[in-house]
Amino acid sequence: xxxxxxxxxxxxxxxxxxxxxxxxxxxxxxxxxxxxxxxxxxxxxxxxxxxxxxxxxxxxxxxxxxxxxxxxxxxxxxxxxxxxxxxxxxxxxxxxxxxxxxxxxxxxxxxxxxxxxxxxxxxxxxxxxxxxxxxxxxxxxxxxxxxxxxxxxxxxxxxxxxxxxxxxxxxxxxxxxxxxxxxxxxxxxxxxxxxxxxxxxxxxxxxxxxxxx
Numbered sequence: 001x002x003x004x005x006x007x008x009x010x011x012x013x014x015x016x017x018x019x020x021x022x023x024x025x026x027x028x029x030x031x032x033x034x035x036x037x038x039x040x041x042x043x044x045x046x047x048x049x050x051x052x053x054x055x056x057x058x059x060x061x062x063x064x065x066x067x068x069x070x071x072x073x074x075x076x077x078x079x080x081x082x083x084x085x086x087x088x089x090x091x092x093x094x095x096x097x098x099x100x101x102x103x104x105x106x107x108x109x110x111x112x113x114x115x116x117x118x119x120x121x122x123x124x125x126x127x128x129x130x131x132x133x134x135x136x137x138x139x140x141x142x143x144x145x146x147x148x149x150x151x152x153x154x155x156x157x158x159x160x161x162x163x164x165x166x167x168x169x170x171x172x173x174x175x176x177x178x179x180x181x182x183x184x185x186x187x188x189x190x191x192x193x194x195x196x197x198x199x200x201x202x203x204x205x206x207x208x209x210x211x212x213x
């Protein structure tokens with residue numbers, strides 16, 4: 001089932017945008033992978049993990065090197081091409097598929113854990129956020145790791161001030177942890193722990209949710 005709802009973050013990653021996005025600055029890459037490692041210290045290494053959206057494959061490569069059984073999916077064809085190249089370059093053989101997070105074709109509980117990194121901030125409305133979380137929880141056997149952008153960080157506050165003084169409206173949508181928790185609670189998942197790259201400075205958070213027995 002494919003989504004009929006469109007928004008900028010869903011269609012922006014064409015060939016040129018995907019190429020520009022694939023390589024993160026070294027400092028940012030190091031900080032984000034360190035944050036990911038903090039979360040995955042609670043995830044057993046033998047897990048089947050879906051990386052959605054996989055982007056250029058940086059999360060999949062990082063986790064596959066640690067022994068996780070990775071599968072990759074993204075809505076952008078251009079990103080999928082880059083991910084395949086990155087995996088091959090690193091000698092990794094992981095399934096790579098085109099998928100729409102609002103209508104995944106995977107079976108229920110097909111994966112043990114899903115990591116959804118740098119996607120949630122693209123969703124402009126609560127209805128899209130809830131639909132995406134519902135699909136992630138349906139496909140996840142036990143855990144979902146999801147990033148979101150906090151409205152309480154210094155960078156988020158600065159962004160709002162720029163808009164207030166005539167700057168361009170941001171396409172990065174922030175959500176509180178309470179809002180994110182509510183979406184997961186409706187699907188029978190509970191928050192295990194919330195992790196921040198740098199509380200009150202960077203907007204990026206990673207939250208680990210698990211299915212309630």
